Amino acid sequence: MRVLVKGAGVAGLTAAFELATRGAVVTVAETRHSLGGNASWFAGGMLAPWCERESAEQSVLDLGRNAADWWDAATPDQVTRAGTLVVAAPRDAGELDRFASRTSGHRWVDEDEIALLEPDLAGRFRRGLLFPDEAHLDPRQAMAALHHRLAAMGIEFRFGADARLASGFDRLIDCTGMAAVDDRLRGVRGEMLILRTPDISLSRPVRLLHPRFPLYLVPRTDHHFMVGATMIESQSAGRVTARSMMELLGAAYALHPAFGEAEIVETGVGVRPAFPDNLPRVEARGTTVTINGLYRHGFLLAPAMARQAAELVFSHDKPPGARQ
Known part of the structure; x- marks a missing residue:
């Protein structure tokens, strides 16, 4: 299966990794001319699901409790587990x-x-x-490390003008954040x-x-x-x-x-x-799957959302726990 991931922020990079590990041929398209400069670039990088529960729903804790393990596996030596x-x-x-x-x-x-x-x-x-049990990472170093690993896995990156070339793919994963056309955001x-x-x-x-x-x-x-x-x-x-x-x-x-x-x-x-409830969504429409609404929990929730999107692409079923 050939999949185009639009957006090279934390949602796009984690989605590309989950898709590639399941056997998809992945291309990542980013309208910026290089990695960085988006909302993910200015994140705190705290993998703190228990702290975030103070002002967030229980689902943020449930979805984020394994984020540190995911980042540890995908980007070795990037996570600090000091609470x-x-x-x-x-x-x-x-x-x-x-x-x-x-x-x-x-x-x-x-x-x-x-x-x-x-x-x-x-x-x-x-x-x-x-x-x-909480952890943290440097978002810029983690994104660079994940980008490097994805490239080593054979994933193609298209930056700038090349990002508009989008024909010949079986599925599209939209991870464009505020650039997405969605009146709910x-x-x-x-x-x-x-x-x-x-x-x-x-x-x-x-x-x-x-x-x-x-x-x-x-x-x-x-x-x-x-x-x-x-x-x-x-x-x-x-x-x-x-x-x-x-x-x-x-x-x-x-x-x-x-x-x-x-x-x-x-x-x-x-x-x-x-989104109005501050919770992320993974949604499908035709051959397009969107990941959006990560709010202030990008690095914490992106791994779980990426897994849901990959499962949806390959199973054609509603992803478990996704909000519609």
Whole structure:
């Protein structure tokens, strides 16, 4: 079976992998001239289904609990399994209790254990929540590694103008996100920063709870930290706003004052596609299967959605758990 995958974001790359491992001859078409620059490029890369359950449906936990295993198998050495640490300032202790009541898969840690887990946060927080089974990755490195593996498997990539050549395929997998023609989709703007400071080291993502503006920091290589992210109901892909910049930097400073001296390496904006219920869908119409609506859970849910799409292509049955 010859399959064309439209879109080389996280949905398209994971779909291509699942299809190819089942024996399909896959071509990936991307209108951009190279890998990156899409919403996936500006993701946090947290594989945190238990934490996400705080504001998401149970299906996000169910679909995402095996994501770290999938990425480990598809892109060896890209996943860090160190869990997630959730903290709050003493004045916001109620936020920790609320977060704990809405999630599972965690245990309480006190000030001493926080210092053992993250020495640079010693003395800053009295208690927190550790989600030991969660993981994270660097989205850009993971996408590059998956692209390299797909190419080694013989998958053809067409970038730029070549992406419009789409004849001679048995099936089409549409993973174009906000570019898809679907009136049900809305854009959710996410803004992020990448900071660099040699004065802080973190071993795992840290979420700082705040009643108005919760924040997460994800460690990357060479003392870089991804700081995010806003959730603004907007399809505008313009630059980071001054308000968001101040809120992100202020929250990072609240986690540790050394971030006040950090270099701002990069700012970025990604517009994430979402359906009204914020849950993804795998849908079929004729010979076309669409994967869309990953919202803020791209790297977490893309493997499960890719499996559903591949099963649908080969079985012609409704994919288990897919929303129609």
